[in-house]
Amino acid sequence: MSFVTDSSQPFWFLGGQSRVLIPGQATAGSLSVVEFTDGAGHAPPLHIHEDEEEVWIVLDGEVSFFVGDRRIELGPGDAAHGPRGVPHSYLVRSPTARLAAVFAPARIEQWFVANGTPVGAPDEAPAGFDLDAIVASAQAFHLRVAGPPPAA
Template sequence: MIPPFPKDTAPQSDSEPFWFLGGRSRILVPGSTTNGALSVMEFLDTAGHAPPSHVHEDEDEVWIVLDGEVSFFVADKRLDLHAGQIAHGPRGVPHSYLVRSETARLAVAFAPSCIEEWFSANGTPATPLDEVPAAFDIGSIVASAEPFHLRVAGPPPTA
């Protein structure tokens, strides 16, 4: 079960939480408030969660581990991080992550912005009463990524 986001981390925007690939997500800073310079999202995932290895052609990505333990895979490097540590996923380089703790909470900055629109368009609204993630169709999500210059580069990482 994924709990709702902690109350002390209320978003600065009007964004509501949504399910994405089995985790709870929300947009904290939309690109519309930064003239497209960057966006910031928050992700709350459970043990074993790992998106497919993928490449962003247009934006750099910075992951900040807020809670938990997460392994980041950037090209052929593995970075095992815990709360308070940061990793960088440069544009054009395959990357992914794997949650190693019971839950993990990440803040993720994208520069420039726009990709947050893809996440929210493929999400399902979440409420504090939800006990399990919403179902999703990975094929549809992957198919919708092309206009955002995002492509799958391989399977999700494993322990």
């Protein structure tokens, strides 16, 4: 079964391309799935989800996941769990990486979409973004920054 919504269109988020694959409205809020495609060195700030469990599945590329005080090296087909309330992030180690992130319960995908910029053309450069504004808007979704992005 396929779910098509306005948010299924690709959008720029924190310098990478994202796409909501399964919105929370399709699962009565039980979960959502978001795809992220990021370039080498991409790493979101260390952050904590107060409401959601998060599972990452690496579709393509090599990624280091940071969960609490652990660093987990993953490649295509590997998965990792980011429990709610535990600081986590990731770092792309390959030229590009594509991840699917499952959030349970759903809702955080609305924050990604609200802070994204639509992708106009497949070969366009990533859209700029205001990290302070994105972080400030995260409070309404019980997401908070716990530290800087991880580095190699």
